Amino acid sequence: MGVPSGEIIARPMVARACGCLQEFQHYTVDKYREQRKAKFQKTRCPVCVAKLVEEQRIAATLPKKGEAFKSLPTGAQISMVRRADNTWTGTLIADGTTVEAVGEGPQGVTLALARNWLLARGAGKATPAAATPAPAAAAKPAATAATPVKPTAVAAAPKPAPAPKAAPSKAKPV
Ligand SMILES: [Zn+2]
Numbered sequence: 001m002g003v004p005s006g007e008i009i010a011r012p013m014v015a016r017a018c019g020c021l022q023e024f025q026h027y028t029v030d031k032y033r034e035q036r037k038a039k040f041q042k043t044r045c046p047v048c049v050a051k052l053v054e055e056q057r058i059a060a061t062l063p064k065k066g067e068a069f070k071s072l073p074t075g076a077q078i079s080m081v082r083r084a085d086n087t088w089t090g091t092l093i094a095d096g097t098t099v100e101a102v103g104e105g106p107q108g109v110t111l112a113l114a115r116n117w118l119l120a121r122g123a124g125k126a127t128p129a130a131a132t133p134a135p136a137a138a139a140k141p142a143a144t145a146a147t148p149v150k151p152t153a154v155a156a157a158p159k160p161a162p163a164p165k166a167a168p169s170k171a172k173p174v
Helices: 033-042 046-059 065-070 106-120
Strands: 005-010 013-015 021-023 026-029 077-082 088-094 097-103
Touching: 013 033, 046 097, 046 106, 065 106, 077 106, 088 106, 097 106
Parallel strands: none
Antiparallel strands: 005 026, 013 021, 077 088, 088 097
16 A cells, blocks of 8 residues: 555655655655655655664663663753654663663664664763764764764654555554
């Protein structure tokens, strides 16, 4: 269902959740174009996803759960948003440093956030962020600055989805 077909008739540039502009393709036959576009706008581009995943991979070499959380300062704040693609995006703010993480579940994201924060504060200096194919804007050593957070990306949540994702027909009658 919902697989677009036919020719590509337009290629507008659309901003994604990470702030990157990416080509969104309009097909002649595309019943769910609006839904696809909504999802497109709510998710990050592959480069930014890869970047976050890589950051998390590096962060995974950092302190264990207990230590990581204990190392966070008083007043540390975590917020979490569930994305249209079923992943979770978390933001941790502590001591003026803001970091982000994505993951399949909130627990993993929480830990990744704590580790990312420690990493941002220089805990992971031993790992010089292996060859990450990052765009210029992101070409910073993992251990220096916090991941910049675009407010718009986080604010995408409250808006109700334009239409519920075509419910599978086996949806339980209540
Ligand atoms: Zn991006």
